[in-house]
Structures are given as structure tokens and as C-alpha cells.
Amino acid sequence: MKFLLVALFLVSSGMFLSTRGSTSFLGVSNSPEVEQVRNLEIQMCDLLVHGDMEGYAEHVADDYVRIAPDGSMTSKADVLRAFQKYPIVAMDPSDMRIRVYGDAAVLNVALTWKQRWPQGVATTRSRITKTFIKHNARWILVSLVETPLQNQP
Numbered sequence: 001m002k003f004l005l006v007a008l009f010l011v012s013s014g015m016f017l018s019t020r021g022s023t024s025f026l027g028v029s030n031s032p033e034v035e036q037v038r039n040l041e042i043q044m045c046d047l048l049v050h051g052d053m054e055g056y057a058e059h060v061a062d063d064y065v066r067i068a069p070d071g072s073m074t075s076k077a078d079v080l081r082a083f084q085k086y087p088i089v090a091m092d093p094s095d096m097r098i099r100v101y102g103d104a105a106v107l108n109v110a111l112t113w114k115q116r117w118p119q120g121v122a123t124t125r126s127r128i129t130k131t132f133i134k135h136n137a138r139w140i141l142v143s144l145v146e147t148p149l150q151n152q153p
Contacts, residue, residue, distance in 0.1 A: 033100040037107055037132055040139050045091040053080050061133070061142045069126070069148045089121060090114040103134040110149065125149045 040059060047056040057080055064076040074082075095110040107130040114123050131143040 031100060033105065033134075034098045037098050037100070037105045037139055038096060040132070041093060041096065041107060041109065041130070044141070045093055048083060048088040049091055051084075051087055053084055056080070056083075059139070059141055061140045064141060065143050067143075067145045069146050087116050088113055089116055105132040105134075105139065106130070107132065 044056060044059055047053075047059075057076070060076050060079075062076060064079070066074045066079050068074065090113060092112045093109045094112070095108075097108045099106050107128075109128050109130070110125065111128045112123065112125045114121050125148070127147045127149055129145045129147075130141055132139045133142050134140075
């Protein structure tokens, strides 16, 4: 009888513990929301290449934070000023991976871009992680982290 009670306790404890604190959580990677984020990323690249800072800014949260490869943090205003001063002349997103978690989405992308600097046009290739939040039925970019890729063209 004692053995049966112990066995019952262990089985019920295992069932209880298996429903709590589970670390298995997968984002959705094939939904209309994923396509919305993918289309927005392409649109935002086009807005930058065409120098439409106002259009680009509409898709970026006011408290947006960009983390550069050196770990420095810049704001939405800083990023917009930099893009105006040193325009993006081409962007090529590839290897896009998007996962949606309710009203949040994470985009990982390999991005190659050309930017006009005083000394000429420079090409940069980085792995970018962007976080989007859905607000009032619109996806808004809230954060970006850039990691340079070693095989710079």
C-alpha cells in the first residue's frame, strides 16, 4: 500500500511539474503575420534607399533603440539623422527568418547595404536582429541589434 501511495505521488508530481515552467515555446513561422513583417522589412529597406525618412520613421517606435556592433546604443532621432547625413543607396536583405509571438515578432536577416560617406560609398554586411511589436493593428520596429558578418564583400 505504501508503495502504491509513493508511486501515485510521483506520477501526479511529474504531471504537475511537466505543466509548469516549460521552456518549450515556439513562435509561429508561417502565418499572415509573418508575411506582414516580411513585407514591412522590404518596404522599410525601400524607404531608406529612396531617402524617405518620414515614411521610414512612421514604422519605428519613438523609443526605438539600435545597438551597433561596438555595443553603443542610438535612438530613433540619432538613426534618422545619420541616414539623412549619410544616405543608404542600396539594401539587399537575405536569409530572412521571422517568428511571431502574439503581438511581437523577431526578424533575423543577413543585410548588405551601401551607404554614401564623405570618402565614398562603403558596403557593409551584417546579421541583424529586429524586434517588432504590433500596435493598433500595425507592426512597429522597436529594437535592432547589428552583428557584422566576417565575410565583408
